[in-house]
Amino acid sequence: MMFIDSHAHMLSRTTDDYEAMAAAGVVAVIEPAFWLGQPRTHVASYSDYLSSIVGFERFRAGQFGIRHYCTIGLNSKEANNEELAEAVMEILPRFALKEGVVAIGEIGYDDQTELEDKYFRLQIDLAMELDLPVMIHTPHRDKKRGTSRSMDVCEEHGIDPSKVIVDHNNEETVRECLDRGYWAGFSIYPSTKMGTERMVDILQQYGPERIIVDSACDWGISEPLAVAKTAKLAAQKGVDQEAIRLVCYQNALDAYGQSGQMKEEDWLNPPAIDQRTVYEGNSILRGQREPLVETPKSRRTMDDLIIE
Amino acid sequence: MSDTAPELLRNWVSRQASAEAGDWFEKQCDKLQSDFDQKSFDIAFGLVPRKLGKEDLALSAEDLAAADAARPGWNPGQWSLDVAARVCFLVTLSKELSKPFAERFKSLHRTADLGELLALFSGLPLYAAPESLVLLAADGLRTNIKAEFEAVAHRNPFPAEQFDQNPWNNMVLKALFVGVLLEPIQGLDERANPELARILRDYAHERWAADRLVSPELWRCIGPFAQDEDLADFQRVIEHGHATEKKAVALALTTAPESAGKADLCARLSEYNAAISDGTLTWRAIADEMFDNALAITRKLNFEVEMKR
Numbered sequence: 050m051m052f053i054d055s056h057a058h059m060l061s062r063t064t065d066d067y068e069a070m071a072a073a074g075v076v077a078v079i080e081p082a083f084w085l086g087q088p089r090t091h092v093a094s095y096s097d098y099l100s101s102i103v104g105f106e107r108f109r110a111g112q113f114g115i116r117h118y119c120t121i122g123l124n125s126k127e128a129n130n131e132e133l134a135e136a137v138m139e140i141l142p143r144f145a146l147k148e149g150v151v152a153i154g155e156i157g158y159d160d161q162t163e164l165e166d167k168y169f170r171l172q173i174d175l176a177m178e179l180d181l182p183v184m185i186h187t188p189h190r191d192k193k194r195g196t197s198r199s200m201d202v203c204e205e206h207g208i209d210p211s212k213v214i215v216d217h218n219n220e221e222t223v224r225e226c227l228d229r230g231y232w233a234g235f236s237i238y239p240s241t242k243m244g245t246e247r248m249v250d251i252l253q254q255y256g257p258e259r260i261i262v263d264s265a266c267d268w269g270i271s272e273p274l275a276v277a278k279t280a281k282l283a284a285q286k287g288v289d290q291e292a293i294r295l296v297c298y299q300n301a302l303d304a305y306g307q308s309g310q311m312k313e314e315d316w317l318n319p320p321a322i323d324q325r326t327v328y329e330g331n332s333i334l335r336g337q338r339e340p341l342v343e344t345p346k347s348r349r350t351m352d353d354l355i356i357e
Numbered sequence: 358m359s360d361t362a363p364e365l366l367r368n369w370v371s372r373q374a375s376a377e378a379g380d381w382f383e384k385q386c387d388k389l390q391s392d393f394d395q396k397s398f399d400i401a402f403g404l405v406p407r408k409l410g411k412e413d414l415a416l417s418a419e420d421l422a423a424a425d426a427a428r429p430g431w432n433p434g435q436w437s438l439d440v441a442a443r444v445c446f447l448v449t450l451s452k453e454l455s456k457p458f459a460e461r462f463k464s465l466h467r468t469a470d471l472g473e474l475l476a477l478f479s480g481l482p483l484y485a486a487p488e489s490l491v492l493l494a495a496d497g498l499r500t501n502i503k504a505e506f507e508a509v510a511h512r513n514p515f516p517a518e519q520f521d522q523n524p525w526n527n528m529v530l531k532a533l534f535v536g537v538l539l540e541p542i543q544g545l546d547e548r549a550n551p552e553l554a555r556i557l558r559d560y561a562h563e564r565w566a567a568d569r570l571v572s573p574e575l576w577r578c579i580g581p582f583a584q585d586e587d588l589a590d591f592q593r594v595i596e597h598g599h600a601t602e603k604k605a606v607a608l609a610l611t612t613a614p615e616s617a618g619k620a621d622l623c624a625r626l627s628e629y630n631a632a633i634s635d636g637t638l639t640w641r642a643i644a645d646e647m648f649d650n651a652l653a654i655t656r657k658l659n660f661e662v663e664m665k666r
Contacts, residue, residue, distance in 0.1 A: 096468060103470040108502045140468070146403040147470040309407065320411045322437035326504030327471055 050294065051316075052276045055079045055301035056155075056184075056216060056236055056263035059117065060098075060106050066266070066273040067113035073277035076316040077116040079263075079305060080106060081155040081184055084126045086268050092136035095127075099140070103147040111328040116316045118305065120154035120184050121145045128168040129160070138171060145179055151305040152176070154184025155216065158195045161188065166202070173206045182212045182307050184234075187222065189241065196222040200229050214261065214304050217242055223251060227259060232304045236265035237275035245275070245282045252283060257292035261300045361427040362483050365420070366445035373415055373438055378408050382442055389449045402446055402465070406439040406472055414441045430514025430543055431482050443476035444483060451484035459489040466493065471502070478508035481515035488519065495524045503537055510542050517544025526553040529578060530560060539574040540644035546577075546612075554582040561590060573605035573643055580609035588618040595625055601646045604629055604638055 054070065057078040070078070080102050089095050102119040110117035121144045123137045145153060153176035158165050176183045183203070188195035196215065203213055215226050216234035219242070226233040235251070236242045248262060264275035272278065280297045284290065305311050319328050367386055371379045385401040414436045416424075424431045433441065451458040462484075466477055478497045484490060494516070497509040510516060510528055520528065525548055532539055539545060557578055561571045576594075579587050591606045598606070606622075607629040613619050632638035 100468055104474070105502065107471060108504075143399065143403075143468050146400075146407075148406050148472050149470070320437070321413050322411050322440075325435075326475065 050074050050280060050290075050298075051076045052280065052297050053077045053079070053301040054264050054266075054273070054276045055214075055261055055305060056081055056234065056265045057273065058083060058265070058267035059110060060101060061085075061268035062266060062273055064113070067110060067115060070273050070277075071113045071115055073274050075115060075277065077118065077311070078110060079118045079120065079151060079301070079311075081120040081152075081186075082122050082124065083155055083186075083267070084124045088127060088130070089133065090130075092133060092140065095133070095137050096140050099144045103144060103149065107149060108327050111323075114328070116319075116328065118149045118151045118311050120152040121147075121150050122154045122156045122172055122184075123168050124155060125157055125159035125165045125169070125186060125188070128165045129162055131164055134164065134168050138168065141172070141175060142179075145175065145181065149310055150181070151308040151311050152182040152184045152214070153179075154182075154214075155186035156183065157185040157199050158188045159186075161191065161195055161198065169199075170202060170206065173203060173208055176212075177206065177208055182214065182305060183208065185213060185215045187215060187217045189217075192217075192219070193221050197225060200226070200231060203231075204229075212307055216261075216263070217265070219243055220247065220251065223255060223260075227255065232259050232261055232300065234261045234263055236263050237279055238265045238269075238271050240270070245279045248279050249283045249286050249288060252288050252292060252296060253286075257295040257300070259300060260296045261304065262296050263301070362424070362431065363445055363448045365423055365427060366433075366441050366448070369414060369416065369420065370409065370438060370442045370445060373412070374409050378410075381408050386445065386449070389446060393450075393453050398446065398450060402443060402473070405442045405446075409438050409442050411437050411439045411472070413437050428482055428514075430518075432512040433479075434512065436479060439472055440476045440479050443473065444480035447476065447480045448483045451486070457489060458484060458486060459493060462490060462493055466496075471504070474500075474502070474505045475508045478505065479513070481509065481513060487515065490515075491519050491524075494519070495527075498524070498528050498531060501535070503535060506531070506535065507537055507541075510537065512541050512543065514543050516542070517548055522550055522552065526550070526556055529553060530556055533557070533560065533572050533575055536572075538644050538647070539572070539577065540640050546581075549578050549581050551582045554579045554587070558587060558590065565593075571602075573602045573647065574640065576605050576609035577640055580612035581614075583609070583613040583619070585618065587613075588616070588622060591622050595622065601643060601650060604632075604646070605643050607633065608638060608640065608643065 052075045054075050057080060059078055059080050082099060082102060085098070099121060107117040121141060123134055123141065128134050144150065153172050156169050156172045158169065173183060185199050187199060199215065203210065210230035214232040214234050217236045218226055218233045223233050235248055237245055237248055242265065252260065262276050262279050264271065264273055266273040266275065276297050280293045283293050302311065302313065370382055374382055388397060414433060416434060421432065421434055424433055450461060462477060465473065469477060478494065481487070481490065481494055494509055498506055500506055510532055516525060516528055529539065529542065532542065557575050561575060564571045583591070591610065594602050594606045603626065607626040610619060610623055610626065611633060629638055
């Protein structure tokens with residue numbers, strides 16, 4: 050089965066993760082622009098970060114046979130540094146139309162401050178101007194209120210809910226999110242967000258429509274195989290294959306595909322130029338495809354002492 | 358440089374694009390020529406793959422000949438439609454003199470995505486004031502993205518024309534190091550030099566010490582300067598190397614200074630004499646064999662995995 054992990058901070062992950070994801074069936078990842086743990090204090094470091102996710106990381110993923118997309122935005126935490134935020138807003142239009150940018154995101158609220166609100170709104174306007182979907186990061190604290198408020202603001206600005214993915218949902222937010230017509234993302238992230246068993250329960254209760262499962266894996270303790278693991282557990286618990294395909298693959302493609310920048314052909318039948326340049330994970334030589342099917346063995350063991 | 362290069366690009370892109378996309382492209386070309394402003398340029402430059410797509414640029418033998426006539430050494434044979442369109446815009450920009458093109462290049466490079474990087478570097482032979490771009494081109498070779506490296510190094514007359522010996526030698530060594538072919542590098546024989554030969558000799562010894570293979574193409578750059586130590590390396594290849602490596606050594610020996618040692622080695626490789634003299638054994642043929650060998654290895658691995666299942 051093919052999977053899309055529509056929220057994965059791959060810049061923080063190792064090559065082992067890419068290998069494991071490819072082996073588990075992940076064909077595409079979306080890397081939302083976000084906070085790096087260490088705050089950026091200069092716009093230039095923000096700009097280089099955005100260059101990384103439209104440039105080198107896209108290439109790096111391709112080496113493992115995984116297609117890489119990203120979202121561009123000013124995150125809610127750093128929106129609170131007004132000087133930085135103003136400068137980042139100036140460079141965003143330059144990045145938002147790069148190849149493989151599938152949304153403006155992840156944007157929204159963290160502490161729900163005035164500055165967060167200001168830049169959230171400005172970026173919704175930018176997304177509407179550029180006809181791009183929006184990926185919303187819902188806050189960890191005061192989540193329910195923050196999620197409702199995010200949707201209120203979207204409606205105030207007039208963006209169509211079908212172009213907005215509200216991410217990091219849980220049992221308390223999902224009903225409202227679906228009822229108001231938004232895509233509901235769930236991040237299977239240990240301890241703080243959603244777990245696989247709870248996720249399967251939600252699927253059994255709400256069905257697959259407009260629900261998207263992602264990993265949100267990043268620099269914290271997180272799980273790059275979360276989408277594949279959820280799919281497997283769901284199958285074991287009797288969720289039907291088509292529903293699993295929708296929430297672990299097709300819905301993400303439909304939602305972010307609205308950007309025009311993400312198509313199934315990208316991984317099933319990529320243009321020759323991409324095969325020569327950015328998508329060589331399948332041992333593609335001069336445009337001829339000869340996928341290497343060997344499954345990589347894990348290097349995370351002390352038993353295999355030979356490093357060549 | 359002749360003005361025909363941008364005209365050729367414009368023509369190739371327009372004839373291959375759909376009517377609507379071709380119309381958009383023509384309008385942008387006209388606007389950039391008559392009424393240049395940076396913002397319109399940035400938008401047009403960014404929109405290229407969305408408007409035109411990324412198919413391979415369809416060029417005939419006549420088109421390639423016209424390219425080489427317009428700008429000797431220019432070879433767009435492996436360009437895609439988006440690269441061609443962007444280079445067309447960039448060549449126009451390079452003639453807009455209100456700001457040095459090197460500065461504009463640097464600014465575009467700073468925020469470029471992969472497709473834009475390929476265009477920036479593929480266009481190097483066509484921009485005005487090429488000498489101002491040498492450091493930027495050398496910077497393009499510091500990448501770990503093979504395609505970006507190849508945009509500078511392959512089918513591009515710029516490095517041989519503009520690079521001093523040091524960046525030139527670094528480019529050739531790095532190509533070997535990252536597994537990029539040498540054959541598509543223009544001027545490889547003309548720019549051969551004893552320092553490069555020494556660097557590559559050391560590199561080969563380092564690889565052998567680690568029990569790793571050496572690209573057969575490496576011997577091409579050593580041939581013209583082959584002394585005793587190199588002849589000993591050649592002998593090692595003749596005794597322990599695979600067929601493609603031996604053919605490469607036979608070719609390299611054709612450029613080596615005459616010596617008794619050389620004559621001795623040539624005698625041991627006499628089976629390749631006919632192929633060398635009738636032009637079937639060339640560095641191009643070596644590159645093709647390397648490609649076939651790599652494909653065969655992949656197929657063998659796949660077969661073994663299938664068998665295990």
